Amino acid sequence: MFEDELLKLRFKAGRLDALQRIYEKYRDYLLTLAMALVNDGATAEDVVHDVFVSFAQSGATFRVHGSLRAYLATCVVNRVRDQMRARKRRGRTLDEEAPLESDFDPPETRILSDEQSRLVARALARLPDEQREVIALHLNGQLKLREIAKLQNIPLTTVRGRYRHGIERLRSILNGRL
Amino acid sequence: MKPAEEIKRIVKNMSFRAGPETNKHLWADLARARELRENAQPVPDRENTRRWSMRHPISRLAVAALIGVGGITAAVVGVNVGQYYFEEKQADGTYQFHSEQAWVSGTVRDANGVEQPLITKRATSVTVGPDSPDGTLNVEQTRKSLEEIDRLRQQDRRYLRGVIETETSGCLYRILLYDYTLSNGRTLCMSENDPDQKDETHLTTAQVHELNQLTRTGRGQDTGTQEKQVKGRLFLFQRQRFVLSDGTEVIRSKGTPKDSQ
Numbered sequence: 336m337f338e339d340e341l342l343k344l345r346f347k348a349g350r351l352d353a354l355q356r357i358y359e360k361y362r363d364y365l366l367t368l369a370m371a372l373v374n375d376g377a378t379a380e381d382v383v384h385d386v387f388v389s390f391a392q393s394g395a396t397f398r399v400h401g402s403l404r405a406y407l408a409t410c411v412v413n414r415v416r417d418q419m420r421a422r423k424r425r426g427r428t429l430d431e432e433a434p435l436e437s438d439f440d441p442p443e444t445r446i447l448s449d450e451q452s453r454l455v456a457r458a459l460a461r462l463p464d465e466q467r468e469v470i471a472l473h474l475n476g477q478l479k480l481r482e483i484a485k486l487q488n489i490p491l492t493t494v495r496g497r498y499r500h501g502i503e504r505l506r507s508i509l510n511g512r513l
Numbered sequence: 514m515k516p517a518e519e520i521k522r523i524v525k526n527m528s529f530r531a532g533p534e535t536n537k538h539l540w541a542d543l544a545r546a547r548e549l550r551e552n553a554q555p556v557p558d559r560e561n562t563r564r565w566s567m568r569h570p571i572s573r574l575a576v577a578a579l580i581g582v583g584g585i586t587a588a589v590v591g592v593n594v595g596q597y598y599f600e601e602k603q604a605d606g607t608y609q610f611h612s613e614q615a616w617v618s619g620t621v622r623d624a625n626g627v628e629q630p631l632i633t634k635r636a637t638s639v640t641v642g643p644d645s646p647d648g649t650l651n652v653e654q655t656r657k658s659l660e661e662i663d664r665l666r667q668q669d670r671r672y673l674r675g676v677i678e679t680e681t682s683g684c685l686y687r688i689l690l691y692d693y694t695l696s697n698g699r700t701l702c703m704s705e706n707d708p709d710q711k712d713e714t715h716l717t718t719a720q721v722h723e724l725n726q727l728t729r730t731g732r733g734q735d736t737g738t739q740e741k742q743v744k745g746r747l748f749l750f751q752r753q754r755f756v757l758s759d760g761t762e763v764i765r766s767k768g769t770p771k772d773s774q
Contacts, residue, residue: 355540358539371524371527380535387542388543389546389697390698391543391544392670392694409697410697411698414699417700448529449528451523451526451527452526452528452529455524456527456529459524474525475527488651503517509520
């Protein structure tokens with residue numbers, strides 16, 4: 336936490352080493368969050384790319400009073416929502432009916448993970464958007480439910496409900512698969 | 514069935530890492546983006562903006578400049594951004610925001626020959642469409658976005674992605690469509706009048722609505738394409754001819770950058 340405050344100040348002062356440290360510290364965290372939200376390597380990579388590039392360009396105008404991690408996670412969620420809207424406009428959504436066990440996963444060199452993580456990402460893709468977002472932000476993004484409620488501008492009870500229903504649904508989807 | 518706690522643990526342990534190739538590309542783009550900012554490039558590089566596709570229904574920016582003489586003596590240095598205020602939700606479901614700025618732009622001599630500061634005031638009115646399916650808008654977030662957009666506009670950190678021209682009775686009215694990339698990662702599109710274009714639209718509000726409706730329903734007659742330089746860049750315009758119910762003939766052209774095609 337203290338390190339993040341220092342990083343924020345150094346980044347605002349234009350220090351390249353601060354940008355590099357932020358990038359190294361949060362790259363995989365954001366990639367995992369993006370994968371949990373979109374279950375698509377190319378899209379997740381695009382999202383993280385855009386968030387970091389935009390962040391790097393913000394420079395002196397950058398102002399974050401809270402946690403840097405929560406700020407970056409919020410940026411990822413915003414980008415993912417944009418991507419989802421674009422997909423829907425093009426008539427594509429997350430592949431809800433794709434098989435959980437897939438023999439067609441290409442050998443990944445761009446994004447590395449284990450089979451269990453891929454399976455969980457595919458299971459998350461079967462959840463409704465709002466449940467997936469709450470679960471990903473809470474469990475992968477490590478945001479508190481209260482923070483998520485504020486971010487999504489919805490009551491805390493709604494967030495709790497989405498989280499509970501999402502977990503129940505995941506239990507049923509992953510039943511016997513792990 | 515696995516208990517809920519076990520499911521939570523499994524999701525929490527999910528892990529994806531950037532491979533060497535991704536890592537290399539990401540960092541290269543990041544360093545390049547920072548370099549662009551440091552060198553104060555006026556327009557973001559196209560390669561870095563191509564994937565930013567989110568559109569926000571912000572439209573119709575009207576800027577009015579007023580000049581007066583008064584007693585403010587403070588000098589304004591650098592970027593000058595005023596606060597935006599939410600005014601009202603209009604009958605058509607759009608939201609109206611307003612901003613006023615004043616700064617010393619020079620000096621003038623009064624009737625007694627005494628030098629007085631010349632104050633320039635600018636009033637900006639922005640109309641924003643709802644951003645959620647239930648027809649509402651996050652007013653506070655939009656207000657902040659508008660202030661950030663103002664900063665980006667003054668630094669010319671934006672991308673001209675389209676031009677719309679309306680020709681009627683020999684007058685040409687031009688609207689510029691700019692993409693602004695905000696610090697939260699969103700790219701918003703804002704349209705504004707071309708300040709270099711002196712003509713104003715001669716169409717009434719009712720005629721503009723009718724024209725928009727005809728455009729949406731594709732009732733124009735294609736009259737070909739035309740290449741034209743706008744703001745130092747080559748645009749390819751698709752021209753369409755419309756005839757309004759009162760017989761007014763309008764040529765509407767939509768231009769996209771030729772280098773993006």
